[in-house]
Amino acid sequence: MELKSHFKDFLADIRLTPEQRADCEEGHTELRNRLKADGTWGPRIVNTFLQGSYRRSTAVRPLGEARRADVDVVVVTRLDHKALTPRLVVDELKPFLDEHYSGLWEEHARSILIRLPGTQVELDLVLTAAPSETQQDLIESAAVGGQWTLEEASDWRLNNYWRPPQERAGFARVARLMEAAAGEPEWQTEPLCIPARDLGSWVRTDPLAQIRWTRDKNAATNGHFVNVVKAVKWWRVRHSDPKYPKGYPLEHLLGQTCDDGIGSVAQGLTQALEAVRDRHASKPDMPDHGVPENDVFARVSDEDYAAFHTLVREAASLARRALNAPTMEESARLWSDLLGPEFDPGEGVFSERKSPTIITTGRFGARPD
Amino acid sequence: MPARTEPPPALLVARRALDALPEVELLEEWQLTDGGGRGEWQLKVRLRPSALGDVVPVPEETDWYVVAQSVYPKGIISILPATEKGLPGFFPHQMRELPDQLSGVPWRNRKVCVATDSENNLSRTGDEEPRGERDRLRRHVSRALSWLEAASRDELLAEGDPFELPVFPGSVGSRLRVAFHEGPESFEVWSRTEAQAGTAQVVRLAKGTREYVVLRSFSTSGDELIVSPPWSDAIATLRPLQRAVWLRLPALPVLSPYEAPATWGDLRRLAAQQGVELDAVLRPALAAARRFAPTLALVGIPVPALSRGEPERLHWQPVVLPTLSSNRAVSKAKGRLGEDGRWQLDRHGAFADLAPLAWGWAENWHPDQLGSRGRFAALTGQRVVVLGAGALGSMVSELLVRAGVTSLAIFDADELVAGNLVRHTLVSSDLGSLKSFALRDRLNWANPSADIFAFSSFSPTTAEARAWALSADLLIDTTGSHDVVEAMAAFEWPSSIAFASVSVLYAAEHLLLFLAEGQRFPLDDFDRAVQPWLEREREAGHEFPQEGIGCWHPVFPARADHIWQLASVAVSAVEARFAARPWLGDLYVYRRGFDQDGLPSLERVE
Numbered sequence: 001m002e003l004k005s006h007f008k009d010f011l012a013d014i015r016l017t018p019e020q021r022a023d024c025e026e027g028h029t030e031l032r033n034r035l036k037a038d039g040t041w042g043p044r045i046v047n048t049f050l051q052g053s054y055r056r057s058t059a060v061r062p063l064g065e066a067r068r069a070d071v072d073v074v075v076v077t078r079l080d081h082k083a084l085t086p087r088l089v090v091d092e093l094k095p096f097l098d099e100h101y102s103g104l105w106e107e108h109a110r111s112i113l114i115r116l117p118g119t120q121v122e123l124d125l126v127l128t129a130a131p132s133e134t135q136q137d138l139i140e141s142a143a144v145g146g147q148w149t150l151e152e153a154s155d156w157r158l159n160n161y162w163r164p165p166q167e168r169a170g171f172a173r174v175a176r177l178m179e180a181a182a183g184e185p186e187w188q189t190e191p192l193c194i195p196a197r198d199l200g201s202w203v204r205t206d207p208l209a210q211i212r213w214t215r216d217k218n219a220a221t222n223g224h225f226v227n228v229v230k231a232v233k234w235w236r237v238r239h240s241d242p243k244y245p246k247g248y249p250l251e252h253l254l255g256q257t258c259d260d261g262i263g264s265v266a267q268g269l270t271q272a273l274e275a276v277r278d279r280h281a282s283k284p285d286m287p288d289h290g291v292p293e294n295d296v297f298a299r300v301s302d303e304d305y306a307a308f309h310t311l312v313r314e315a316a317s318l319a320r321r322a323l324n325a326p327t328m329e330e331s332a333r334l335w336s337d338l339l340g341p342e343f344d345p346g347e348g349v350f351s352e353r354k355s356p357t358i359i360t361t362g363r364f365g366a367r368p369d
Numbered sequence: 370m371p372a373r374t375e376p377p378p379a380l381l382v383a384r385r386a387l388d389a390l391p392e393v394e395l396l397e398e399w400q401l402t403d404g405g406g407r408g409e410w411q412l413k414v415r416l417r418p419s420a421l422g423d424v425v426p427v428p429e430e431t432d433w434y435v436v437a438q439s440v441y442p443k444g445i446i447s448i449l450p451a452t453e454k455g456l457p458g459f460f461p462h463q464m465r466e467l468p469d470q471l472s473g474v475p476w477r478n479r480k481v482c483v484a485t486d487s488e489n490n491l492s493r494t495g496d497e498e499p500r501g502e503r504d505r506l507r508r509h510v511s512r513a514l515s516w517l518e519a520a521s522r523d524e525l526l527a528e529g530d531p532f533e534l535p536v537f538p539g540s541v542g543s544r545l546r547v548a549f550h551e552g553p554e555s556f557e558v559w560s561r562t563e564a565q566a567g568t569a570q571v572v573r574l575a576k577g578t579r580e581y582v583v584l585r586s587f588s589t590s591g592d593e594l595i596v597s598p599p600w601s602d603a604i605a606t607l608r609p610l611q612r613a614v615w616l617r618l619p620a621l622p623v624l625s626p627y628e629a630p631a632t633w634g635d636l637r638r639l640a641a642q643q644g645v646e647l648d649a650v651l652r653p654a655l656a657a658a659r660r661f662a663p664t665l666a667l668v669g670i671p672v673p674a675l676s677r678g679e680p681e682r683l684h685w686q687p688v689v690l691p692t693l694s695s696n697r698a699v700s701k702a703k704g705r706l707g708e709d710g711r712w713q714l715d716r717h718g719a720f721a722d723l724a725p726l727a728w729g730w731a732e733n734w735h736p737d738q739l740g741s742r743g744r745f746a747a748l749t750g751q752r753v754v755v756l757g758a759g760a761l762g763s764m765v766s767e768l769l770v771r772a773g774v775t776s777l778a779i780f781d782a783d784e785l786v787a788g789n790l791v792r793h794t795l796v797s798s799d800l801g802s803l804k805s806f807a808l809r810d811r812l813n814w815a816n817p818s819a820d821i822f823a824f825s826s827f828s829p830t831t832a833e834a835r836a837w838a839l840s841a842d843l844l845i846d847t848t849g850s851h852d853v854v855e856a857m858a859a860f861e862w863p864s865s866i867a868f869a870s871v872s873v874l875y876a877a878e879h880l881l882l883f884l885a886e887g888q889r890f891p892l893d894d895f896d897r898a899v900q901p902w903l904e905r906e907r908e909a910g911h912e913f914p915q916e917g918i919g920c921w922h923p924v925f926p927a928r929a930d931h932i933w934q935l936a937s938v939a940v941s942a943v944e945a946r947f948a949a950r951p952w953l954g955d956l957y958v959y960r961r962g963f964d965q966d967g968l969p970s971l972e973r974v975e
Contacts, residue, residue, distance in 0.1 A: 001388065005388050006385050327389070
């Protein structure tokens with residue numbers, strides 16, 4: 001059974017908590033303000049914006065005290081990628097990082113991880129080289145900056161008229177703006193160059209294309225796609241061996257296998273797992289949105305993918321049994337087996353035996369109100 | 370922006386349980402109702418019952434609001450039709466409260482009676498309503514689906530179910546309670562009567578948060594008495610409050626599927642469908658009642674006991690009238706109005722087509738309606754004499770009258786004193802009155818159909834008392850006095866009657882119940898049976914307490930809980946054995962004692 005309410009409550013339980021969201025937003029705002037105020041970097045910044053699963057509403061909360069939620073932040077600079085090497089750019093960021101985030105930051109192959117103390121949030125900072133002139137307007141626009149997520153702003157359009165929900169304070173002008181946003185065509189996106197220390201050069205990425213693709217896929221799946229992704233990510237949290245694929249590659253794979261027009265998360269989840277099982281027995285090539293020469297699965301090994309595929313076979317079979325179960329009780333138990341106790345398993349036969357029902361009626365007297 | 374409040378976890382669990390019902394689609398999540406002031410939550414659902422019939426038109430899909438309280442799974446659950454795309458019309462087992470549409474809520478005030486226990490009432494079918502958070506809401510919604518299906522098949526009032534009237538709008542919350550007395554016997558009389566309308570005498574019984582009035586008698590417009598129900602003296606002697614107008618219809622006036630009329634125009638049309646011209650019937654009665662300034666109209670409707678059965682009694686549904694044009698009504702143009710003019714005024718005022726019917730709440734106080742919580746089978750309708758109105762006699766009489774004995778005569782010569790209050794049913798406002806008279810008055814109030822007589826002697830001395838005693842079916846002696854028993858033995862009845870001698874021994878530790886039958890009380894048999902017990906009492910040498918300081922008069926000790934316990938046993942025994950007569954002069958003895966845990970015990974002893 002589809003158990004729509006069960007899934008709704010499950011999804012509410014696995015998304016980032018309001019505190020975690022507030023920490024993400026505060027952390028990002030603080031970083032952006034600090035960069036803008038910095039003597040060296042202030043003039044070099046075009047804009048910063050959130051990308052990644054947080055933005056696309058495909059993020060799940062960290063499970064357990066020790067785990068953390070990553071929030072991807074893109075810092076678009078005016079630095080020419082032809083003129084400067086990746087090494088140099090990062091080295092120039094070090095003084096800023098040591099000033100504001102001393103002892104909290106770590107250099108990774110393609111990003112800088114900043115831990116925010118007192119929270120479960122980490123900012124994953126990615127620097128990009130200067131975009132083209134036309135892209136500058138786009139990147140500075142409200143449609144790109146701002147802290148909205150896809151689920152909050154499913155009417156998002158990448159043009160100059162669009163305003164995020166937080167900025168629609170009820171002026172008549174806003175209504176006209178939003179009408180224009182809906183009607184006017186969107187900007188084209190162009191890939192941005194980010195330094196890849198492991199390759200020793202720049203690689204291209206198009207986060208806005210990814211966001212837009214996800215928006216369209218979510219619309220085509222009646223809003224269920226982002227929830228299918230969250231559910232599968234949650235399943236991976238408890239089935240985390242092999243470590244990869246996870247994160248964006250996993251999301252991208254689901255994007256390619258989830259059918260359009262699905263009527264529920266349950267249906268999409270089952271169908272997507274079965275599609276991975278049936279159509280991708282060996283590691284597929286996954287061209288990235290906006291940058292087709294990038295294979296999203298490039299860093300996933302064949303061995304890891306084989307182990308992952310085995311996991312998917314079991315999961316798909318369990319999901320199908322859960323979807324086809326004739327009673328709510330049985331279905332809930334099976335979904336919970338697949339997804340964890342955050343999915344309400346209901347009162348099974350076992351728990352009922354432990355606590356006999358207490359009869360509360362049958363005595364008579366004055367009836368209290 | 371208001372702070373976001375989350376529904377309590379129990380409501381989320383309840384909502385998940387609805388996933389099991391494929392005929393239910395969730396349209397909106399739990400929200401606080403009406404701004405949240407009432408601590409209630411509403412859930413919008415669409416119901417698509419799978420097995421709809423086609424006898425009564427019911428839409429395939431209807432929208433509903435399920436309203437639960439924050440204390441769910443405790444508290445009230447209501448299922449109400451949405452204002453938009455909800456179920457149109459009124460059906461059986463559906464409440465109807467005014468106003469139909471409250472401002473600020475998206476549903477109509479037409480709650481469906483789906484669960485027998487939605488407001489913690491007793492379950493009619495004994496079917497246990499689940500009380501867990503997971504199951505209770507689901508059960509209600511599931512029953513709503515069944516209700517819809519039954520509605521579509523016209524099975525909500527199935528043959529053999531107790532008959533149910535439609536809800537007359539405004540009646541439930543009405544301050545006015547109108548009590549009448551109608552049964553199969555009076556229905557006989559009404560069937561032989563031609564009058565379709567007339568006036569009724571109304572008396573006020575009580576006025577507190579509600580006003581209780583009683584319809585004391587019905588007359589034709591020409592003031593001929595039609596029926597005067599056997600109300601107790603308490604009601605019969607109340608000062609008349611007003612005269613109401615009444616009119617009768619041949620059948621229950623309802624708009625399909627089960628909607629009571631809300632305006633005089635509705636009623637006019639429904640009456641016309643039954644072949645009755647309402648105005649022609651009402652007008653003469655109104656003319657006759659007008660000088661009394663009636664504020665009440667009564668619509669008489671024949672009703673059956675069971676659904677789809679034959680009508681067996683009349684039901685009077687009251688309508689509160691606004692002020693009618695009086696005899697002194699004057700119009701500027703025409704001066705003093707004649708009856709024509711007054712009628713025209715009222716026809717276009719109080720009785721205009723669009724004028725709403727201000728329905729009051731009706732209650733049939735016929736004993737077979739009032740007694741459903743507990744009524745004697747054998748003793749109902751018997752004429753009973755009770756000798757002695759002391760503690761024992763007062764409780765015996767009380768038990769008899771409440772459970773259905775309406776013809777009772779009490780004999781006692783004593784006055785109520787303060788020392789009696791510890792175990793008597795009378796109260797301190799009765800001090801100084803004769804016990805028999807005060808009990809008569811009290812019992813006439815306890816049972817609206819009671820016809821209690823009181824005599825100020827311990828045995829019949831006056832002609833009236835003798836006549837009453839001679840007509841008795843059962844005589845119960847509670848005096849414990851041998852003089853009284855001897856007097857009883859000297860009295861001869863025309864035919865055999867039943868005798869019950871009820872007495873208690875010291876400290877009400879024993880109950881002696883002697884049941885016999887005959888034209889005379891069998892004194893010798895009685896003495897023989899009782900002697901051994903009296904000897905034992907004498908040998909025991911009991912001590913008797915004094916009445917109070919300075920008084921030498923000994924009193925008989927026994928506490929209320931002890932006496933009343935034995936009085937109950939005696940009455941239960943008489944009722945139980947009444948059908949197994951003739952009584953052969955046997956003595957039954959009960960002993961009140963304590964068991965090994967020091968708790969009360971009661972047993973029959975030989």
